[in-house]
Amino acid sequence: MRDKTIKPAKKCYEHIGGKLGEILLETFADKKWIAKNNPTEKHFYITELGEKEFLKLGVDISQIKSEVI
Numbered sequence: 001m002r003d004k005t006i007k008p009a010k011k012c013y014e015h016i017g018g019k020l021g022e023i024l025l026e027t028f029a030d031k032k033w034i035a036k037n038n039p040t041e042k043h044f045y046i047t048e049l050g051e052k053e054f055l056k057l058g059v060d061i062s063q064i065k066s067e068v069i
Contacts, residue, residue, distance in 0.1 A: 007020070008020075009021075025044075028044075028050065029044065031049075031050075031053070032047055032049055032050070033046065033047060033049060033050030033053050033054065034046055034047060034050055035047050045067075046061060046064070
């Protein structure tokens with residue numbers, strides 16, 4: 001029997017999906033760790049503040065390929 005207190009975290013290809021992914025995205029955007037150049041854009045970028053804060057958490061963002069924006 002499955003423990004009903006388990007909170008699922010889903011991996012979809014190379015990203016976190018499901019409710020956990022949604023909560024992380026919203027939290028990082030609210031904290032200004034990630035942002036968009038234009039609200040209608042689909043993709044976010046990591047801000048300078050985000051780089052510092054992710055480093056504090058031990059998240060190695062050097063594994064993320066840089067893009068010209």
